Amino acid sequence: MIGRLLAALxxxxxxxxxxxxxxxxxxDQYLVQLxxxxxxxLSPLARDPSLSVVAAEAARLPWVRADAEAVLKLAPxxxxxxxxxxxTTLQALERRGVRVVRSALPEDFPAIRVETLRLARxxxxxxxxxxxxxxxxxxLAQVVPGPALAATVLEPRGYTAGAxxxxxxxxxxxGLRNAGMGRRQDLETLLAHPPALLVMTDAPAYxxxxxDFLRHPALARLPTRHLPPASLVCxxxxxADAVRALAP
Amino acid sequence: xxxxxxTVALGGRPVLHDIAFxxxxxxxxxxxxxxxxxxxxxxxxxxxLLPGLPGRDPRQVAYLPQxxxxxxxxxxxxxxxxxxxxxxxxxxxxxxxxxxxxxxxSLRNARVDRISGGQARRAMLARxxxxxxxxxxxxxxxADLDPAAAHAIMALLRRLAQAGATVIVVLHALDLAxxxxxxxxxxxxxxxxxxxxPADALPAxxxxxxxxxxxxxxxxxxxxxxx
Amino acid sequence: MIRGLAALVLGLTALGLxxxxxxxxxxxxxxxxQLRLPRTVLAGLVGAGLGLSGAVLQGGLRNRLADPGxxxxxxxxALGAVVAFYWGLSARFAPALPLGGLAGAGLACAALxxxxxxxxxxxxxxxAGVALSALASALLALALALAxxxxALAEITFxxxxxxxxxxxxxxxxxxxxxxxxxxxxLRLGPGLDALALGEDVAQSLGRPxxxxxLWAAIGSALAVGAGTAVAGSIGFVGLVVPHLLRPxxxxxxxxxxxxxxxxxxxxxxxxxxLARAAPLLLPLSQEPPLGVLTALLGAPFLVRIARQVxx
Numbered sequence: 001m002i003g004r005l006l007a008a009l010x011x012x013x014x015x016x017x018x019x020x021x022x023x024x025x026x027x028d029q030y031l032v033q034l035x036x037x038x039x040x041x042l043s044p045l046a047r048d049p050s051l052s053v054v055a056a057e058a059a060r061l062p063w064v065r066a067d068a069e070a071v072l073k074l075a076p077x078x079x080x081x082x083x084x085x086x087x088t089t090l091q092a093l094e095r096r097g098v099r100v101v102r103s104a105l106p107e108d109f110p111a112i113r114v115e116t117l118r119l120a121r122x123x124x125x126x127x128x129x130x131x132x133x134x135x136x137x138x139x140l141a142q143v144v145p146g147p148a149l150a151a152t153v154l155e156p157r158g159y160t161a162g163a164x165x166x167x168x169x170x171x172x173x174x175g176l177r178n179a180g181m182g183r184r185q186d187l188e189t190l191l192a193h194p195p196a197l198l199v200m201t202d203a204p205a206y207x208x209x210x211x212d213f214l215r216h217p218a219l220a221r222l223p224t225r226h227l228p229p230a231s232l233v234c235x236x237x238x239x240a241d242a243v244r245a246l247a248p
Numbered sequence: 249x250x251x252x253x254x255t256v257a258l259g260g261r262p263v264l265h266d267i268a269f270x271x272x273x274x275x276x277x278x279x280x281x282x283x284x285x286x287x288x289x290x291x292x293x294x295x296x297l298l299p300g301l302p303g304r305d306p307r308q309v310a311y312l313p314q315x316x317x318x319x320x321x322x323x324x325x326x327x328x329x330x331x332x333x334x335x336x337x338x339x340x341x342x343x344x345x346x347x348x349x350x351x352x353x354s355l356r357n358a359r360v361d362r363i364s365g366g367q368a369r370r371a372m373l374a375r376x377x378x379x380x381x382x383x384x385x386x387x388x389x390x391a392d393l394d395p396a397a398a399h400a401i402m403a404l405l406r407r408l409a410q411a412g413a414t415v416i417v418v419l420h421a422l423d424l425a426x427x428x429x430x431x432x433x434x435x436x437x438x439x440x441x442x443x444x445x446p447a448d449a450l451p452a453x454x455x456x457x458x459x460x461x462x463x464x465x466x467x468x469x470x471x472x473x474x475x
Numbered sequence: 476m477i478r479g480l481a482a483l484v485l486g487l488t489a490l491g492l493x494x495x496x497x498x499x500x501x502x503x504x505x506x507x508x509q510l511r512l513p514r515t516v517l518a519g520l521v522g523a524g525l526g527l528s529g530a531v532l533q534g535g536l537r538n539r540l541a542d543p544g545x546x547x548x549x550x551x552x553a554l555g556a557v558v559a560f561y562w563g564l565s566a567r568f569a570p571a572l573p574l575g576g577l578a579g580a581g582l583a584c585a586a587l588x589x590x591x592x593x594x595x596x597x598x599x600x601x602x603a604g605v606a607l608s609a610l611a612s613a614l615l616a617l618a619l620a621l622a623x624x625x626x627a628l629a630e631i632t633f634x635x636x637x638x639x640x641x642x643x644x645x646x647x648x649x650x651x652x653x654x655x656x657x658x659x660x661x662l663r664l665g666p667g668l669d670a671l672a673l674g675e676d677v678a679q680s681l682g683r684p685x686x687x688x689x690l691w692a693a694i695g696s697a698l699a700v701g702a703g704t705a706v707a708g709s710i711g712f713v714g715l716v717v718p719h720l721l722r723p724x725x726x727x728x729x730x731x732x733x734x735x736x737x738x739x740x741x742x743x744x745x746x747x748x749x750l751a752r753a754a755p756l757l758l759p760l761s762q763e764p765p766l767g768v769l770t771a772l773l774g775a776p777f778l779v780r781i782a783r784q785v786x787x
Contacts, residue, residue, distance in 0.1 A: 158641070184762060187641045191506050192497035206624035207566045209633055216643050218509035295680050306682035313676045319537035320672050320727035330673065333666050333681045359727075375673070 020123070021076040022046075023066045023086055026105045026234035029054050030116070031080060033132060033237065035123040036061070040076045050206070050229040053238045068092035080119075106235045108169040109140070116237055132237040139240035143175055143247040150179035151246075152195040153232070154219075156210030158185045166235045171199070174246035187218055198224040199246060201232055249273060250309065250383045250414055252294050254301055256286075256438075263289045264438045271416055271431075273382065276409040278425035278446070279418045280453045281435035287418045288314060288387055290435065294416065295385050306334035310376035314387040314418070318360050324371045325356040331378030346377035349404060366397035373401065383414040390424060402428040422453055476724055480738035484519060487745035491515030494752055513647040514639045518748040519741040520654045521639075521707045524699030526740015527733060529714020530721075531661045534668035534729030535692040536591075538600050539719070539781055543700045544711035546600070547607025548583045552697075552704035553634045554615045555579020559705075561622035573649050576705030577697050583607055584693035636765035637708030639748055646706040657698030658737055664691055665730025672729065710767045712774020713740050719781060747773070 019040030022028045028046035031039055032054040041064035049055035064070050066086040071079060071093060078099035081090055090100045101122060106112045113133055120129025151171055153161035160180020161167030171178045179195045190198075200214050231242040250271050256264040264286045271277050279287045289298070295311035296304030310331065318327060328343045347353055350370040360368045369389065376384055386405070390398035398421070406428050409415045419425045425432050425446055432449035434442040434456055442452035492511050493499060502511065525543060532541040543549050559565045559575025590603035615634060619627045667688035670678035675685040704710075717739045718732055725731050747769045754764050 186496045186763075188496040188502070188506050188510050191510070192502065206622075206627075207560055207563055208624045208627055209560075209630045213641055216509075216641055217645065218505055218643065221505065292676065295676075297676055297679055304680075306680060309680070311676070311680035313674060316673050316677060318672050319674075320534075320729065321722075322672060322728050323726065326726070326728050327673075330669055330677075330681065333670050333683065336666075372673070 019074075019076055020078055020080055021064060021071055021074055022080040023064075023071070023089070024080070024082040024103070024105075025051055026082060026236070027080040027103050027119075028052065028058065029234055029236055029238070030103070030119050031123075032057050032061070034116075034120050034128050035125050038123060040074050041071075048230075050202075051233050053228075053230045053234075053236075055230070068096070072096060072098070107164060107166045108235070109136075109173060109239070112136070112235050112237065112239065136237040136240040139244050140173060143173065143243060145175050146248045148175060148177040149196040149248075151176040151197040151199055152180040152185070152190070153178070153199045154180070154185065154190075154214060155201075156208065156213060158187070158190075158213055160185050161232075166239065167199075167232050169235070170232065170239060170242045170246065173240075173243040175248065176246065187213075187216055191218060191222075194222050196223065198222045199227065200224060201227045201229045250294060250416070252290075252301075254293055256289055256293055256298060256301070258289065258298075262438060264293065267293075267438075267440060269294070269433070269440070271383075271414050273412050273414050274409055275430050276406055276415045276417065276428060277431045277433060278429035279416065279433050279435065280420075280422060280425050280449075280456075282457050284437075285435040285456070286438040287435055289438075291385050291387050291416065291418050306381075307379065308381050309383045309385060310379040310381040312372055312376050312384075312386045312389060314391065316372050318368075321359040321361045323357050323359055324352050324363070324367075324374070327360055327371045328352075328374040328378045331375040334379055334381075342380050343374075343378045346374040349377055350374040351400075366393050369393060369397070369401070373404070377408075382412075383416070384408065385416050387418045388420060389417060390419070390421065398424060422450065422457070425453075426450060477735055477738065480735055480742060483742045484738055484745065487742055487749065488515055488519060490749055491518065491745055494749060496752070496755065498756070509644060510641065513642050513644045514748070515745065517642050517647055517650065517703075517707060518639055518745045520651055521703035521710065522713055522744025523737040523741040524654045524657055524703045525710060525713035526717035526743065527658055527661045527737040528696040528699050529716075529740070530718045530729065530732045530736035531664055531668065531692050532696060532714065533718050534732075535664070535671060535689050536600055537671060539784075540601055540715070540778075541604075542712065542715035543580075543696055544709060544713075545608065545715060545778075546583075546587055546604035547611050548580050548587070548696060548700050549704055549709035549711065550608045550611025550615065551583025551586075552576040552580035552701040553709045554611050554618060555582070555701065556705035557615055557618050557622075557634055561619065561624055561627050563623075569645070569649060573653050573702040573705045576701035576703075577653060578701070579611075580701030580704065581693065581697035583611065584697055588689060588693065632765060633708045635709060635767065637704075637710035637767035637770075638751075638763070638765050639707055640751075640763055642706060650702045650706040653698045653702035657695045657700075657702070660691055660695035661699060662733050662737070664688060664695065665733050667691070668729035668733075708767060710744065710770050712770045712777065713743055715781075716774050716777050717743060719777065743773075744770070 020031060020038045021041045022031045023043050025043055025045040028042040029052060036057060039061045041062045042058050044063045046052045046058035047055050052058060066089045068089050078101060079093055080101050083102040083104050094100050106115045116129050116133055120126045153167040160183055161178060162182025168178045225246055227242055227245055253268045254264060255266055281287050292298055293301050295309055296302060328346050329338055332338050347356060350373050352370055352374055355363060355367060360371050389401050402424050405415050429446050432446040433440055434449055434453045436456040442449040492515055495511050497506060528543045533539055555575040555578045556572055559571045565572035587603055587607055591600040616631060619631050667683040670681040670683035671685060678685050717736050721732050721735050721739055725735055748766055750769055751763045751766050754760055
């Protein structure tokens with residue numbers, strides 16, 4: 001009885017079609033933009049429009065939790081993940097002989113170029129990678145350099161974008177000067193010394209105290225540019241759209 | 249006048265059977281009987297505190313439970329002033345009269361948790377006097393007091409009855425009942441087994457307590473402390 | 476005494492409008508009206524609710540250790556507010572936030588009275604309170620862990636430690652009406668609490684039955700503490716400390732403490748909030764210390780002192 005049950009479980013294991021499993025929100029977006037046809041599963045966050053620029057496509061694709069057993073059941077050709085987070089799961093997969101590719105998530109445009117090409121080659125779709133980058137460079141080239149206005153990227157809980165962060169790279173690419181530089185900013189100091197431009201991402205659907213901070217009525221009078229919430233979460237070819245939205 | 253006709257069961261256990269009780273103004277009635285006879289329950293029923301029985305107007309009936317303690321360090325005057333709560337005022341005159349009657353003038357501002365047990369008991373008594381209710385119900389007001397303090401309280405209650413109050417006191421001490429009460433009601437197993445002048449009711453009370461009959465039943469002279 | 480406390484509250488309120496992260500002095504109008512005003516008034520209101528509720532609970536339960544935080548009422552309020560907030564109820568219907576706090580605090584009150592019985596002795600009451608507090612924080616952590624927002628769990632410190640930084644006029648508008656209503660209800664309980672000083676039978680014989688007094692104490696505390704916690708998180712020890720500070724001056728009569736307890740609670744929380752605001756200006760701190768941490772630093776030694784006095 002138990003033997004038959006086990007056999008049944010083992011069978012449905014091996015029967016799945018192969019492909020690539022991505023376990024990280026950022027690699028999800030690379031995978032969907034580069035090779036949607038190879039997706040075996042994405043992380044559940046990929047379908048969240050407040051976090052992912054490919055939420056619409058991801059909603060039609062399967063998803064899997066970062067759980068070794070759940071991933072093994074899909075029998076993927078290989079697994080795409082970040083070099084942080086869920087490392088015990090990745091090690092368990094590697095021990096079972098699954099190939100794991102880790103991405104050092106890029107935070108500036110040179111690194112985005114390198115990572116896009118590397119992943120495109122791994123997926124065997126180099127031409128698609130080159131096309132995405134060409135599109136990105138065309139968008140970036142539209143930015144007209146102006147006076148380097150002081151801009152503060154205000155993040156939930158009052159944190160500001162630090163040097164070397166994706167938001168910092170986007171600001172510089174848009175010809176702005178990053179005034180926040182990673183300090184935590186309370187509202188009173190911000191109102192007493194307001195920047196020329198306040199950059200905020202639209203609050204995601206979930207309420208939290210951290211994002212409640214961004215809706216404080218006292219901020220309403222400052223010059224503010226809003227970005228779609230998913231635009232500054234992960235660095236990729238799509239980050240050029242955020243630059244275009246901020247450029248004067 | 250206060251009257252009660254009741255059968256009472258607490259927690260499914262019958263405590264009072266077919267009680268018919270009436271007390272008249274000017275009477276000091278002693279409720280006597282062994283432990284568990286139903287004295288305190290009868291007093292609480294008279295006070296309107298038992299569920300299922302009619303409540304009382306708190307301005308008409310003042311009740312002092314057994315061993316009443318104050319949870320806070322109120323002053324003697326503050327305890328007496330609680331007696332005005334049913335009237336919703338803090339009228340100074342009745343409070344001052346009650347304190348004087350109880351001999352507490354010099355202790356008005358002393359905290360009840362820092363004076364002697366007898367003084368604290370008198371403060372509790374001052375509280376029910378300050379209500380100026382025509383009916384006073386007291387449960388063992390003399391328990392644990394030295395004889396002089398006990399006699400002082402009983403003498404005060406007697407004066408109040410003579411002045412027209414209806415005073416009903418649960419008493420363990422048969423000699424105090426004999427010396428001060430106008431009427432003695434003896435309870436046993438939730439029934440009134442005797443209701444008469446103390447001299448006539450004492451034999452029944454002694455039997456109920458399991459004491460040898462033949463106790464001195466003649467009233468004694470009041471001790472000087474109580475006069 | 477009352478006049479002195481009222482003057483203190485006014486003085487601290489003025490200081491509250493003058494002190495902030497932008498420095499000491501009258502700031503630009505936006506900072507004054509949109510940041511410092513709601514924060515200062517909320518500190519006063521939340522503190523008044525906690526102080527008065529502490530005095531009423533101590534009187535009603537005849538227990539010197541009663542405090543809305545220690546007894547789990549603050550925890551219940553935080554739990555209710557968390558559920559209303561992170562599950563998006565308050566995003567669709569703003570008053571759901573204070574209503575959630577009210578519901579949580581009300582449930583905690585009901586559970587407390589049920590657990591401790593009608594004549595709660597000190598140990599049984601405190602044990603019931605400890606059990607309720609532990610249950611409330613466990614459920615709070617569970618609610619945050621299961622909340623649809625993946626970052627919600629990071630905000631547990633606010634709900635456990637409280638804070639008033641960057642609260643807005645919206646928060647004030649949501650919390651003030653229930654807190655004020657709660658304060659009015661609690662202030663009317665003086666005679667009932669006094670009557671309870673001599674026990675439940677005496678209270679009933681004086682025409683103030685214990686059940687009615689405790690019911691209104693629970694409703695008033697739920698309003699005053701629940702709505703305050705919904706916008707400021709749980710702030711402990713104010714309700715415990717305030718009556719103890721007042722008794723040596725005002726005597727022990729519960730009713731005599733009530734108005735002063737509201738004012739002293741307001742003054743205490745205003746002072747603690749000013750301390751929190753001043754700390755980053757005076758010390759090399761990158762952020763304000765949480766308000767609940769400051770009140771706990773103040774209150775915990777107090778609790779030890781009271782426990783030693785109460786111990787047989």
